[in-house]
Amino acid sequence: MEGLRLVSLPRRHIFHQPMKSKRAKPRARASPPTGGPLLFDDTSSGPPPMNNQNYYDSGYNMAGAATGGQEPGVSNLFADPMANAAMMYGSTLANQGKDMVNKEFSRFMSMNKLKHFFAVDTKYVMKKLLLLMFPYTHQDWEVRYHRDTPLAPRHDVNAPDLYIPTMSFITYILLAGIALGIQKRFSPEVLGLCASTALVWIIIEVLVMLLSLYLLTVHTDLSTFDLLAYSGYKYVGMIFTLLCGLLFGSDGYFVALAWSSCALMFFIVRSLKMKILSSISADSIGAGASVKPRFRLYITVASAAFQPIIIYWLTSHLVR
Template identity: 35%
Template sequence: PPLRHPVPTHPAYIPEPPSTPGSPATGYQRYSSSPQPNQNQPQTSQYFWPGVGMAGLGVNDATAQIGMQLGHSAVAAGQEYMQKNFGSLIPRTISVKHHFNVSNSYVLHKLQVVLFPWIHKPWGRRKASTGAERQYNNPYQQPQNFLPPRQDINSPDLYIPTMAIITYVLVNGLQQGLQGGFKPQVLGELFSMSLFVIFCDLCFIKLGCFLLSIPSSDSLTMVDLIAYAGYKFVG
């Protein structure tokens, strides 16, 4: 015969937990099964914080306006101080960026001009024709509106002199290392000597301009002179 599960003859009874002094007076309801969907669930209380404005923080509108005016005045004073003390450095930074605006094609042709100058002509520098062209070609344009080295082979740059000095220092250090007399101080001494040679060239040029009463020109800046003096390390 088929097996049958035993059926309980007495209803199941779940005893209520004993009440404690700290338990609420209303107690709670225990379900022997899941509660019915139509039964009302206890509503949870929600709390809303009212919007807190400046008045709620103890600051009235007049005080807030005074604080904002003081903040604007402090920012304006800081900008004026920076422009007064460090504003002169901005054109120099732009000029340095202008002299590093090079390309691979420019470097190759410039090295050819430096090593074989007698086969190159003309030597005049080019200027941008319109303001829109200057802004499009070079955002770091110089005040005299010369084209950057990338677009003018006659424009002086700082990339080739910098790489030439570094190469000169490393090659001399390698040569001394092959001879067994290399020391770490040699690199610093060679680099310092290179900068000193460029400084002497600049002093000689300035002295010659002073003795010959040659006025300074905006078309030839100190950065240009440094670039021209650094080309000697290419050879």
């Protein structure tokens, strides 16, 4: 017993040494089985597989390199020589069609001539309105020319224009709406009927005038715009007649109708006389020397006498 000595170890060595060895032991992880195929890729611990990423990147870069950032289908379309040829042929046909339409349009309605009839100013408009309402004191009715070209309306009060007929037509439609509203008969359909009727009447008048000049082989420098201007001046008298009818009743309406009709007839006869009857001496050679001047006079008088009928037809139903 004396020869044996008990060696006592410290308590921390007895109890903490096994715990230290247990912590140091690494935890083993189970690896996925490699025998069978996987239904889904494990993407929880990192990015998708490198082969898929390379596939998408390469496809996108190829499309971008081929089209400069466009879609692959568009690049194939523009790269096709047949598609390019079809597009060039279509654009050529479109340009040819546009030129043809502009050419045919300029034959019947030249934009330069149309601008000429709208070249007015305030001074011309005031003088022209006074001439339409008081034409009896006017002496010189001849249209002035400069190098075989008629002067613009702002330089010649006798020159026909389309500004006054256009603005007078719009004013007539507005005044007709006011008259219908005062009488509690306004509706969009009735106002549209008034506008379409006035427009149809002036178109019929111009077509009849052109047809008469053509059938009688009257050589004159009257154009379609000239006839449209002279026919459109009646709207000034219609506005005056409507205003007098709304302000003074039926008596004022008939007095204004008589005055505007006589003034317009005088204006039309004196204006068309310089156009239609100016070349009588040139056409007075031959068997029909005494027939053609008489027919020209008939055309002038008939076109002037037709104006009061239209004025009464387009204004009488608006005044009660």
